[in-house]
Amino acid sequence: MIPDPDPTTAPDAGAPRMTTDYDPLETHLDALGDALRVAAAAPAPRRRTRPLIATAAAVGVAAIGAVVVVAASPRDGPVDVLGRAEAALSPTGELLHYVVRTRGVEPTGGLSPRVLGTGGRCPPPPPTEVWQARSPSRWRAVIPASANTGRCQGTMIDRHGHVLRGTWETSWAGGTSTSYWPAVDRMKVIGGYDSNSSQGNVPLGDPHLGGDDPVEVVRRMLRQGKLRDDGETTLDGRKVHTLSGTKTETAHRITTRETVLYAVDATTFAPVRAISTVATTYPRNQRGIRNDPRLRAELEKGRATQLDFVTFERRPLDAAGRRLLTIVPRRPPVVVERTTQARLRAERRAEVREQRRRRAAQAAARDGN
Numbered sequence: 001m002i003p004d005p006d007p008t009t010a011p012d013a014g015a016p017r018m019t020t021d022y023d024p025l026e027t028h029l030d031a032l033g034d035a036l037r038v039a040a041a042a043p044a045p046r047r048r049t050r051p052l053i054a055t056a057a058a059v060g061v062a063a064i065g066a067v068v069v070v071a072a073s074p075r076d077g078p079v080d081v082l083g084r085a086e087a088a089l090s091p092t093g094e095l096l097h098y099v100v101r102t103r104g105v106e107p108t109g110g111l112s113p114r115v116l117g118t119g120g121r122c123p124p125p126p127p128t129e130v131w132q133a134r135s136p137s138r139w140r141a142v143i144p145a146s147a148n149t150g151r152c153q154g155t156m157i158d159r160h161g162h163v164l165r166g167t168w169e170t171s172w173a174g175g176t177s178t179s180y181w182p183a184v185d186r187m188k189v190i191g192g193y194d195s196n197s198s199q200g201n202v203p204l205g206d207p208h209l210g211g212d213d214p215v216e217v218v219r220r221m222l223r224q225g226k227l228r229d230d231g232e233t234t235l236d237g238r239k240v241h242t243l244s245g246t247k248t249e250t251a252h253r254i255t256t257r258e259t260v261l262y263a264v265d266a267t268t269f270a271p272v273r274a275i276s277t278v279a280t281t282y283p284r285n286q287r288g289i290r291n292d293p294r295l296r297a298e299l300e301k302g303r304a305t306q307l308d309f310v311t312f313e314r315r316p317l318d319a320a321g322r323r324l325l326t327i328v329p330r331r332p333p334v335v336v337e338r339t340t341q342a343r344l345r346a347e348r349r350a351e352v353r354e355q356r357r358r359r360a361a362q363a364a365a366r367d368g369n
Contacts, residue, residue, distance in 0.1 A: 081243070081269070086219070088268070088269045088271070089218065089271060093317055094315065095317045096132045096314060097314075097324070099129045100128055100309055104303070104304065111233070111242065125144075126144040129142045130142075131325055133321075136174070137195075139202055143170065167182065175192060177191075180333065185335065186335045187329065192340035204305075217260060221245050240263040241264050243263075262275075273307065273309070274307045275306045278302055280300070
């Protein structure tokens with residue numbers, strides 16, 4: 001098992017972690033994702049895009065509700081697919097509301113990969129609902145509890161070892177991360193994060209790959225001009241434009257290659273499906289995998305996360321919209337824990353020093369015998 005990252009540099013020490021009953025490979029990946037996460041490259045200058053003419057259109061989605069999409073006015077000449085896809089996903093002065101279903105899939109490179117199962121034990125998790133605004137970034141997400149129990153039931157474990165079950169809400173604004181568990185009336189507020197902290201990512205990504213938000217990855221690659229238009233195709237009977245691209249980063253002799261496949265509606269350019277595949281190559285003597293060729297092969301092949309947009313709409317960022325970005329408990333929480341990232345780091349450093357002291361004392365005792 002790979003140890004936790006250096007507490008003096010780990011950006012999100014003390015943040016809750018999702019735990020589920022995965023196989024040993026999943027456990028390895030969880031530790032590797034925490035310990036070896038590579039920071040995203042700085043954004044390139046924003047590409048100029050054509051303006052959109054927005055109109056509201058209601059589209060029925062089975063058992064979910066209305067979806068408001070953005071339609072582009074007809075124009076002469078070629079359509080700026082990349083520019084309009086970016087504008088749909090990164091509106092200014094509006095509130096994005098979307099419901100997404102996240103699944104692990106085979107990294108095959110196609111729009112319809114095989115969904116990874118769990119040996120028939122657990123059905124797919126329920127979808128996650130997100131409200132998000134840009135400039136500055138702030139969001140709120142409602143993450144439902146699994147409909148299952150026992151080994152299929154996901155849980156959160158806080159830094160004190162408390163098990164927090166059930167549907168929970170999390171939000172981000174101004175360097176502050178807030179989490180709330182209604183079932184136990186517990187709220188946790190951690191401030192003092194840097195604006196680039198991974199804690200500011202909506203928790204939609206695979207936690208075993210560092211938990212990056214695939215929506216933000218797509219948004220960033222569109223902004224940096226790293227996606228290309230692969231033309232029109234049909235996905236589940238719907239006409240879509242397919243965009244794709246790859247970004248590669250190397251740090252500390254670890255190379256991370258992330259490939260994105262992104263499908264948008266051919267008329268409205270609203271997101272339909274996003275698939276993010278992360279493949280990682282480590283040095284031959286990397287601790288934790290040097291004696292595990294199967295794990296190394298899995299990491300180099302890559303792991304893929306698929307997001308299906310069940311609902312996608314843009315709303316006015318008025319007073320009502322701003323309220324949707326804030327967690328509002330049904331009643332005052334019984335337990336409210338307030339702390340800062342700096343305090344969490346200091347506590348973690350103290351824990352590490354104490355662990356080292358104990359190990360040194362044990363070693364001295366063995367040598368004395």
